[in-house]
Amino acid sequence: MTLDIKICGLKTPEAIHAAVSRGASHVGFIHFDKSPRHLSVAQMAALRPLVAAPAKLVVVTVDLDDETIEAIADWVRPDMIQLHGHETPGRVAEIRAATGIPVMKALSIGSAGDLQGIDAYRGIADRILLDAQRPKGSVLPGGNGVAFDWDLLAVLDAGDEYMLSGGLDAGNIAAALARAKPSGLDVSSGVESAPGIKDTGLIHGFFDALDKARLNGAGLHPEWSAT
Numbered sequence: 001m002t003l004d005i006k007i008c009g010l011k012t013p014e015a016i017h018a019a020v021s022r023g024a025s026h027v028g029f030i031h032f033d034k035s036p037r038h039l040s041v042a043q044m045a046a047l048r049p050l051v052a053a054p055a056k057l058v059v060v061t062v063d064l065d066d067e068t069i070e071a072i073a074d075w076v077r078p079d080m081i082q083l084h085g086h087e088t089p090g091r092v093a094e095i096r097a098a099t100g101i102p103v104m105k106a107l108s109i110g111s112a113g114d115l116q117g118i119d120a121y122r123g124i125a126d127r128i129l130l131d132a133q134r135p136k137g138s139v140l141p142g143g144n145g146v147a148f149d150w151d152l153l154a155v156l157d158a159g160d161e162y163m164l165s166g167g168l169d170a171g172n173i174a175a176a177l178a179r180a181k182p183s184g185l186d187v188s189s190g191v192e193s194a195p196g197i198k199d200t201g202l203i204h205g206f207f208d209a210l211d212k213a214r215l216n217g218a219g220l221h222p223e224w225s226a227t
């Protein structure tokens with residue numbers, strides 16, 4: 001098993017190329033008009049061909065209506081839809097069934113109790129992404145560049161699969177892997193020079209730091225390959 005890496009909030013061919021060329025397993029486009037990373041359906045469709053297999057395209061949405069979900073499915077054809085709002089298990093199942101596209105449900109973690117939310121989505125969402133809670137005053141449910149306390153994850157069972165998100169960057173990735181056992185990592189603000197502006201140097205720096213952490217075997221799950 002390899003550690004998946006999702007670079008999220010990409011808006012330019014240069015940033016997509018940097019992420020994919022370094023082996024990102026997932027590239028995220030944001031469709032949320034309050035975000036500095038927002039892309040319209042037409043913009044996402046235009047950039048879509050740049051995310052070629054084996055990299056997978058994830059479109060991030062927040063409490064979207066059926067019509068827009070359908071437009072994204074038809075025009076952008078993502079490999080996965082990330083649901084980053086208040087989507088109930090029923091709504092997640094509905095979107096999965098209507099589009100036939102795998103879904104990733106994002107959950108905000110502020111305390112150990114929040115992890116119990118995972119149970120409701122088991123067998124319904126294809127993946128779970130654990131992110132920090134939005135800071136007071138932020139209009140963004142994600143992409144805030146803040147981390148949660150990774151030690152909270154110690155209560156999870158070894159078989160609990162999740163993508164770790166929130167405030168990750170080149171400087172803390174080794175520590176995150178030493179304290180958490182995710183099956184994937186998701187980064188956005190940590191590879192930006194300003195909100196919504198991806199920096200290809202920082203994308204490379206993130207992968208360099210990851211390579212270094214892997215070489216040192218930092219917290220790697222026994223089932224993950226170190227390559």
Ligand SMILES: O=C(O)c1ccccc1NCC(=O)[C@H](O)[C@H](O)COP(=O)(O)O
Nearest residue numbers: 008035142143144145166167187188189
């Ligand atoms: O990034 C956004 O602007 C965003 C807006 C609305 C909903 C979700 C959003 N991002 C979701 C992501 O998957 C981010 O990559 C994740 O929250 C981590 O972000 P960061 O803490 O900035 O690395």
